[in-house]
Amino acid sequence: MSDDYRRRGGSAALVMVAVLALACPAPAFDPEATFARGTVIFGLQVGGGVANNIEGHRTLSDVSFLNATPRLSYLLFSPFGSGLLRSVLEPGVEGWFQYYLSPREATGEGLKVAMRYHLIGFGRLVPYLEATAGAGGTSLRVKEIDSAFTFVLEAGGGLSYFMTDSVALNVGYRFQHISNGHTSNPNRGFNSDTGIGGVSFYFK
Numbered sequence: 795m796s797d798d799y800r801r802r803g804g805s806a807a808l809v810m811v812a813v814l815a816l817a818c819p820a821p822a823f824d825p826e827a828t829f830a831r832g833t834v835i836f837g838l839q840v841g842g843g844v845a846n847n848i849e850g851h852r853t854l855s856d857v858s859f860l861n862a863t864p865r866l867s868y869l870l871f872s873p874f875g876s877g878l879l880r881s882v883l884e885p886g887v888e889g890w891f892q893y894y895l896s897p898r899e900a901t902g903e904g905l906k907v908a909m910r911y912h913l914i915g916f917g918r919l920v921p922y923l924e925a926t927a928g929a930g931g932t933s934l935r936v937k938e939i940d941s942a943f944t945f946v947l948e949a950g951g952g953l954s955y956f957m958t959d960s961v962a963l964n965v966g967y968r969f970q971h972i973s974n975g976h977t978s979n980p981n982r983g984f985n986s987d988t989g990i991g992g993v994s995f996y997f998k
Contacts, residue, residue: 825914828959829882831872834997837865843970843988855936857984861892865908865994873914880915888926890946894934902972904930906946912954920954920962932972938984939974947971952990960996965989 845857867886875881885908892902906928913921926948933942952966968990973983 823918823956824959825880825917825920825956826873828956828996829869829873829912829914830998831869832998833869835865835867835869835884835886835994836997837867837964837992837994839863839865839964839990839992841968841988841990843968843986845984845986848985851982853937855938855984856897857894857934857936857938857986858896859892859894859902859986861890861988863891863906863990863992864889867908867910875915878915879913882912882914884910884912886910888928890928890930892932897936900932900934902930902932902934902944902946904928904944904946906948918956920956921951922954922964922966923951924966924968925949926968936984937980938982939972940980941974941978943974943977945971945973945975948988950988950990954994962994962996963992964994965991 840862842860845854847854865886865888867884869884871883873880873882888906888908890904890906894900906926908924908926910922910924928946930944930946931942932944948968948970950966950968952964954962954964956962968988970986970988971983974981
């Protein structure tokens with residue numbers, strides 16, 4: 795049997811497996827059980843961003859960064875609403891670890907409280923809105939903020955896809971604001987557009 799024949803046979807087998815995987819129906823997804831009151835959620839998200847100039851400043855530091863945010867949540871309330879507006883509130887806490895790439899290497903770390911609002915009436919695809927607020931320390935020194943203390947505020951949204959009733963992948967966008975809350979000068983602060991991706995695990 796020639797190598798070319800083997801390669802073609804292997805390719806055909808891979809295509810067949812992919813077709814069968816797509817054709818086989820996925821197990822039913824039960825959002826009521828997944829988002830039941832008392833559920834514990836652990837997630838890990840990674841992402842990155844760049845500073846924007848939404849406030850129209852004449853000068854702006856070239857801030858860019860990567861970050862990671864481990865998340866722990868507990869569902870205090872049962873789902874509410876009906877139809878496509880069936881919803882769940884997810885309160886939680888997030889660790890905040892930010893590594894600045896420019897204008898020079900620096901770090902930021904802290905703790906945030908978080909709230910996520912899920913729309914669970916769309917099946918396995920679950921859109922969400924979210925907001926976080928917290929504080930921490932940073933070694934970043936730029937004209938917008940030059941202090942060891944910083945506040946972190948974020949708002950955004952995204953989309954989760956539930957691979958099973960207990961595992962979901964998510965992608966999203968967050969608008970991030972960094973400042974020291976006028977605890978020292980300078981404190982112009984800066985805003986960033988960030989993208990995130992992660993995985994969450996749901997435990998009963």
